[in-house]
Amino acid sequence: MTTITCYGAVGCIGGNKILLEDGDARLFFDFGLDFGHAGRFFNEYLRPRAARGLLDPLALGLLPPLEGLYRDDLAFAGLWERFRPHPLYRDVRRDGLPADAVLLSHAHLDHNADLSYVNHAIPIYATRVTAFIARAMQITGQMSFERELIYVNPRTPSESGELKSDSKAAYRCRPHYFVDGALTPEAQDYWAHLPKSDSGKGKDFAPACAERAADSVNGLPIRWWPLDHSIPGAGGYAVRTSAGWIAYTGDLRFHGKNGELSRRFARDLAQLHPVALLCEATRPDPDPSPITEADIIANATALVRAASGRLVVADFGPRNVERLESFAQVAHEAGRALLILPKDAYLLQAIALADPDRYTPPELWPMLQLYADPKAAPRPWERTLRDAWPTPLVGPTEVSRNPGAYILCFSLWDANDLLDLQGVEGGIYLYSSSRAYDDEQAADLDRLRNWVRHMGFTLYGDPDDANRVPLHASGHAAGPELVEFVATVRPDILIPIHTERPEWWEQELAGSGVRIQRPELGKPIVLA
Structure with a gap:
């Protein structure tokens, strides 16, 4: 049986966490932060508590209660007893890893930030640029357990039960598989070493796999395409399941310097005849004069x-x-x-x-x-x-x-x-x-x-000035471009994600033959 379960990007922009399951294969498209939801509780000064690990994001609904998916070192004794009655709770523990992979579309935080909490041994599939952007941001940014996207600083419980950094444990790097080819020797060397720490003392660093991605994940063939977006290294995916091909756009546009990449993505997807397309619609309104x-x-x-x-x-x-x-x-x-x-x-x-x-x-x-x-x-x-x-x-x-x-x-x-x-x-x-x-x-x-x-x-360029000189081009396609994209791809089912207006798709695609399946948070969509 093939199912798609959206744990984020449902009726909102960002926070993509989309679980695809087919038989015993289990993978995620992205694992990002829902900034809108997080902003209801936190700001730059009020943050989730590192000493309580997974508690704050789970209690506030920022993470789905999927026991086994997350880092063991962020789960203190008795944590999961609290969340097992939750209506979205699910035990995803099994022999081996709880998920086969996370397929990352790009390095914007609404698509990758919550990887910080995920079991560090789960493989990450991404472009080389996406991975290196995340690594550079982690190195140059403020040290925080919320931004451990590439390497993890293990925690251990104190005598009173609070979590603290384990000064004796080496940093643990997440295994990465690069969908656009292998690293050069110079890039491999960069990936395998960390700069000296701010304290000057340094910690051991345990590098993990960093190699070219295979063409399948646990028996499911995968394909990747580069896309036009406002960050380098962005891409879209398609996975062949027992129900057929399932495609995922991440974020895309057509009016940037690399717009032809997104058009090629549409043409190639059409050749696959996807049974389902997970498609963003960040800005569905028409843009009569898109800024380039x-x-x-x-x-x-x-x-x-x-x-x-x-x-x-x-x-x-x-x-x-x-x-x-x-x-x-x-x-x-x-x-x-x-x-x-x-x-x-x-x-x-x-x-x-x-x-x-x-x-x-x-x-x-x-x-x-x-x-x-x-x-x-x-x-x-x-x-x-x-x-x-x-x-x-x-x-x-x-x-x-x-x-x-x-x-x-x-x-x-x-x-x-x-x-x-x-x-x-x-x-x-x-x-x-x-x-x-x-x-x-x-x-x-x-x-x-x-x-x-x-x-x-x-x-x-003040965005609130109606007479401003245009100095910004959006990273997202406008409504008419999205309709043309879907008309080219012609999936059997369109699943609207990363949008505040999923009903817009129903209006625009009425009579097209494409069925709209609105996702519900945490509820599986059964395809076969």
Whole structure:
């Protein structure tokens, strides 16, 4: 029997956790965080308690109660007795691993963040770039048990029962199988070692499998396609089950630089005649004039040229490498240097290691320079990067002396560093990111506007300004593109996920012959 059970992305955007079972084969499409649900309980200061492991996310419904799926070191004595009466509870323990694999579509946290809680021995299938982005983020980010996507810091109970880091246990790396080919020797070396720890003491590191993926998972053939999205390494999957092919889009668009990849995905899926298609619909409304990266380059170049002699700050998503490439082109056209922070340079180095045929190491980009934001004690990975950077670092003094020579890549989270600059009043701030999707993001946008006003900058691209200069292209397909995609694929059944409006599909596909099967949280959809 083939079943699909959605434990996330049901009537909401993100939090994809989709279980596919066929006979004794069991795999997940993604395992992400539902930011909307999490935001009802947590913010950047109020977080799940590491000392209580799985308790907080299970009790608040952020994780499905699937006993056996998660890390044993995060389950204190008596934890599961509390959740066995839950209506969605299920015991997935069996001989061997509780799941055969997690197929990751891309490295956005709403698709991969909750891997932190999953049994670290379960294999991860992903592109090389997706895995290396997650690794770079874990190394450069704040150390937290919520972000142990690639390697795990084992916990052990204290005498009183609270969980604490086991100082004697080695970090444990999750086994990865790369759907787009094997790593180069240089990438293998990077993957097999961790930078020295912040404490300087270091812990042993137990690397796991990192090799090219096989063509099947526990007897189920799998296929993968690269897709156009706002992060490198994104892809979609199809799995052949006893009921037929089941396809999963992850997130996709058609208006980016690589839109043809998504169109090829549609054509190839059509040849498989899938019995079911799990498809996103983040923004189902029509977009009569979709903004492309070419539009952003043209608009930003015009603004930067008009700001001659003044500082330009560019604000965009931290993993939107396509947008970074666009602003590098803007910098070239305007005769400026593009300044990036060490964490961004580290990410770009990791991506170039993962896919050297597609991506160039950042130190070889002609217009790129490293901004040395003042720090009393940079972390070891950052000290190594700064010391090895081939050109002189640029700091606040240089930018203050000649602001018209630079485009500075900052976001709200770097705003404190703007206070190091002097004489930059009259500069422009180019907001090249998405609108606010909840109250917390709206509050962040207000804080950003306050910083821009305080610095004496002019803000362009404000998503709440109806007359704004367009500086952002969505990472998701619009409604008419999604309808055309499904019309090309022609699945027997469409399962709407990653959308707040599943009923939209029923309206748009009425009379098409495609049956819409709305998922219910934790309820299996039986295909055969």
